[in-house]
Amino acid sequence: MTRLGPADLATLDSLITAGIVNSRAEGVRWAIGRLREHPA
Amino acid sequence: MENAVTERIEQQVRSAFPDGAIARVQVLQYGDDPEVEPGQTAMRVFFDWPGRSDGNKADPKTVHAFVVANGAALDVLRDELPRSIRWVEFRPESPAGAASPHGLSYRITDLGQQAATQDDVPEDLTPVMTRLGPADLATLDSLITAGIVNSR
Numbered sequence: 467m468t469r470l471g472p473a474d475l476a477t478l479d480s481l482i483t484a485g486i487v488n489s490r491a492e493g494v495r496w497a498i499g500r501l502r503e504h505p506a
Numbered sequence: 507m508e509n510a511v512t513e514r515i516e517q518q519v520r521s522a523f524p525d526g527a528i529a530r531v532q533v534l535q536y537g538d539d540p541e542v543e544p545g546q547t548a549m550r551v552f553f554d555w556p557g558r559s560d561g562n563k564a565d566p567k568t569v570h571a572f573v574v575a576n577g578a579a580l581d582v583l584r585d586e587l588p589r590s591i592r593w594v595e596f597r598p599e600s601p602a603g604a605a606s607p608h609g610l611s612y613r614i615t616d617l618g619q620q621a622a623t624q625d626d627v628p629e630d631l632t633p634v635m636t637r638l639g640p641a642d643l644a645t646l647d648s649l650i651t652a653g654i655v656n657s658r
Contacts, residue, residue: 469631491636498642
């Protein structure tokens with residue numbers, strides 16, 4: 467479990483409202499996947 | 507973690523309970539269990555319980571009875587085990603030594619420190635729980651080993 471601040475929550479929730487993910491948990495996994503595909 | 511240290515901690519765990527209560531102890535390092543993060547150590551403790559020798563199956567009441575009967579010992583371990591131990595999980599030992607059903611366990615965390623009070627948790631942080639697969643865990647662990655973050 468992680469604790470997220472308002473900005474991070476808003477980011478995840480924007481993914482939900484955009485229809486990209488169905489939940490905050492899925493949003494975290496989605497973000498990690500993007501990080502893996504595009505490492506800095 | 508050196509063998510001597512892990513043996514001392516294992517002995518500390520066993521000595522907190524009545525003789526024979528603990529069947530076996532596993533000291534887990536990174537790579538031993540997906541839930542252990544890089545640089546962490548955790549413990550999985552298998553306890554004996556009434557009915558095990560008769561071949562009975564453990565159920566949630568088995569874990570509850572262990573926690574109720576050993577509440578004082580669990581509190582002592584939570585206070586006295588080194589903070590380097592991330593968590594200690596207690597599971598009923600199975601009749602044949604096989605793994606007990608997933609979720610049939612009791613875990614203590616935040617070792618070596620007082621339980622967080624309501625004032626310690628920033629109000630503007632919201633808990634989010636997610637389950638990650640091996641690839642996502644590896645991605646996060648690479649951030650830890652690179653020194654970018656301290657935990658998953």
